[in-house]
Amino acid sequence: MRTKTHLWLGILGIVLFVIVFLVPFAFILFTAAKTQTEAGELQFSLPTTWALLQNFRDALAARDYMLVIAFINSTILTVVSITILVVLSAMVAYVVQRRQSRWNGVINFLVLCGLIIPPAVVPTVWVLQSLGLFKTLGGLIFIEVAFGLSFCILLFRAFVATIPRDLDEAAIIDGAGPVRVFFKVIFPLLKSVIVTVVIVQSVVIFNDFANPLYFLPGDENATVQLTVFNFQSQFSTQYNLLFADILLITIPPLLLFLFLNRRIVEGMTAGAVKG
Amino acid sequence: MSTEVKPRQTVGPAVTAPAPPPAVRRKSPYPYWFCLPAAVIFFVFFVVPTFSSFFFSLTRWDLTTWEFIGLDNYVNFFQESALLTSLKNTLIYAVVTCGLKVVLGMLLALLLTSQIIARGFLRSVVFFPVLVSTIGVGLTFQVLMDPSGLINDGLALVGINGPAWLVDPKTALLSVALVDVWKGVGLATVIFIAGIVSIPREYFEAAAVDGASAFQRFRRIILPLSRPATTTVIILALIGGLRSFDLIWAMTRGGPGFTSDVIASVIYKQYQAGFYGLSTAGNVVLFILVTAIVFPLFRYFARQEVDL
Numbered sequence: 001m002r003t004k005t006h007l008w009l010g011i012l013g014i015v016l017f018v019i020v021f022l023v024p025f026a027f028i029l030f031t032a033a034k035t036q037t038e039a040g041e042l043q044f045s046l047p048t049t050w051a052l053l054q055n056f057r058d059a060l061a062a063r064d065y066m067l068v069i070a071f072i073n074s075t076i077l078t079v080v081s082i083t084i085l086v087v088l089s090a091m092v093a094y095v096v097q098r099r100q101s102r103w104n105g106v107i108n109f110l111v112l113c114g115l116i117i118p119p120a121v122v123p124t125v126w127v128l129q130s131l132g133l134f135k136t137l138g139g140l141i142f143i144e145v146a147f148g149l150s151f152c153i154l155l156f157r158a159f160v161a162t163i164p165r166d167l168d169e170a171a172i173i174d175g176a177g178p179v180r181v182f183f184k185v186i187f188p189l190l191k192s193v194i195v196t197v198v199i200v201q202s203v204v205i206f207n208d209f210a211n212p213l214y215f216l217p218g219d220e221n222a223t224v225q226l227t228v229f230n231f232q233s234q235f236s237t238q239y240n241l242l243f244a245d246i247l248l249i250t251i252p253p254l255l256l257f258l259f260l261n262r263r264i265v266e267g268m269t270a271g272a273v274k275g
Numbered sequence: 276m277s278t279e280v281k282p283r284q285t286v287g288p289a290v291t292a293p294a295p296p297p298a299v300r301r302k303s304p305y306p307y308w309f310c311l312p313a314a315v316i317f318f319v320f321f322v323v324p325t326f327s328s329f330f331f332s333l334t335r336w337d338l339t340t341w342e343f344i345g346l347d348n349y350v351n352f353f354q355e356s357a358l359l360t361s362l363k364n365t366l367i368y369a370v371v372t373c374g375l376k377v378v379l380g381m382l383l384a385l386l387l388t389s390q391i392i393a394r395g396f397l398r399s400v401v402f403f404p405v406l407v408s409t410i411g412v413g414l415t416f417q418v419l420m421d422p423s424g425l426i427n428d429g430l431a432l433v434g435i436n437g438p439a440w441l442v443d444p445k446t447a448l449l450s451v452a453l454v455d456v457w458k459g460v461g462l463a464t465v466i467f468i469a470g471i472v473s474i475p476r477e478y479f480e481a482a483a484v485d486g487a488s489a490f491q492r493f494r495r496i497i498l499p500l501s502r503p504a505t506t507t508v509i510i511l512a513l514i515g516g517l518r519s520f521d522l523i524w525a526m527t528r529g530g531p532g533f534t535s536d537v538i539a540s541v542i543y544k545q546y547q548a549g550f551y552g553l554s555t556a557g558n559v560v561l562f563i564l565v566t567a568i569v570f571p572l573f574r575y576f577a578r579q580e581v582d583l
Contacts, residue, residue: 006389006390006391006392007392009391010391010392010393011392013386013391013393013397014392014393014396014397017397017400017401018400019429020457021400021401021403021404021457022400023425024412024415024416024419025403027415027418027419027425028411028415031418042418042421042424042425043425044425044428088312088313088316089313091309091310091312091313092309092310092313092314094305094309095305095306095307095309095310096310098304098305099303099305099307103307107310110317110322112573113325114317114321115514116514116565116566116569116570117325117562117565117566118517118518118539118558118561118562118565119321119324119325120324120325120327120328120555120558120559120562121542121543121546121554121555121558122328122331122336122338122546122551122554122555122558123323123324123325123327123328123331123555123558124320124324125338125546126324126327126331126338127319127320127323127324127327128320129338131319142316142319142320143320145316145320146316146317146319146320146321147320147321149313149316149317153313168304172304178302178303178304178305178306178309181304182309203406207406207407207408207409209408209409209410209521209524209525210520210521213543214543214546224408225408225410228408228410228411228414229410229525239418242414243415246408246411246414246415249408249411250407250408250411253406253407253408254403254406256406257399257403257406261399261402264402264406265402265465268405268462268465268466269465269466269468269469
């Protein structure tokens, strides 16, 4: 009796979940696979002729292969920002966790500020312009690093606390300097949290829309999230290409999700239980 | 921060010397210069803009030259009804999305920690939208929420006459908020699940022995013991809601008229229009709003934790 109710509850749940959470994605897929006229009707139906690959090709080729360039830009942005973020925030977390002093209060406060305070748009543009970094990929990389530091430091610090101090001390007695202790002994041990940080931040940076919009304007610099918008204005009626573009930029997070779902959830809920 | 770290690095050992013998403590194996690169980037690209925003919000400004005009930008901001609406909308948006994420996230977490079939699959399905591009979601729902679009077709099937969603000034903001909840509830759910799973089983066993009902179990065990998770969800959702820009920009661009503008979208619009001082004043207003709401909440929750 009890198992039966559970079964029905489960089936009802699945049906509702599918309608609410999966139908929108099916809609994206179907519309991206339709021909232009059929897509324009915006109906939720299977495409009569599947033109998915052709639409992908058209979306990629539009406006002098803008989407291809955007994918390259976004990849560079994501990879470089995350590399810098991982190394720098691990260094901060290591020192802050190991060394107790009055500076820790200051650093904790700054980390909290970084998490809470909304960045000031125009003054940041002003800083970038003064440094000659406005409208450059390098400038945007610094921005992503600056805005991502707080979250990464929090994750790393919690993990460094679980690494026994004996390890550093052994290495120090063997005559290793601080740099060697960190990079040869500690950093390799951070592997699992590094994976978490990389995954979570790559989703954040790859999906970032506002920062490229503010700090990296211009078609030749487009990142993937901005191409969707340019498509929308240019092809206001070409819904098949718009959705093909949306589908294409959803594929990287989808792949991450399929293979590393558990790791992502782990990273995003880290610290939540402890408060 | 960089200026604070540097002196410490040079005079630090001398200052800390009194306690342990200087010979042992000469150089810490955990040097503060490790913080320096991160500190410089954080300082230049976050702290400097934040502090200078207070100054530039008092000026008329074109990025190279500025003219001090006192509080004119703020007077403008609070006199223009469209801008005042954005302030009100920001609060409504943050409260609605935060409230719905907490309630729905908790309900979903209860469902997904109970013994239902396909639990793992359903958890994944709820979480997936968190990872998807906000802009993609926004544009998709813009199509789905068309007055004669898929959602209203679906509602008509069960006999509900759907609203005009984004086209109607009265429902536009709330429609965007609903999509925000759709996209973000998965994160709240997995945080609640992590909180519920970490509750020791003994409590439930004891409750079962005492013959507690399902509701009592929720009210007396799950709710109080998953409080840290609730705190996290509330604070994350509030910060996200107050700063929200992407989704609103993708779906309505603040329209129809200015009815779904929030402070973040006003900041961008004024920036595009070249009113840099006014845009920065908007930033300061948002800064004050976020800190005035979130910091006290942080402190309040921190104190609650101690009481427990």
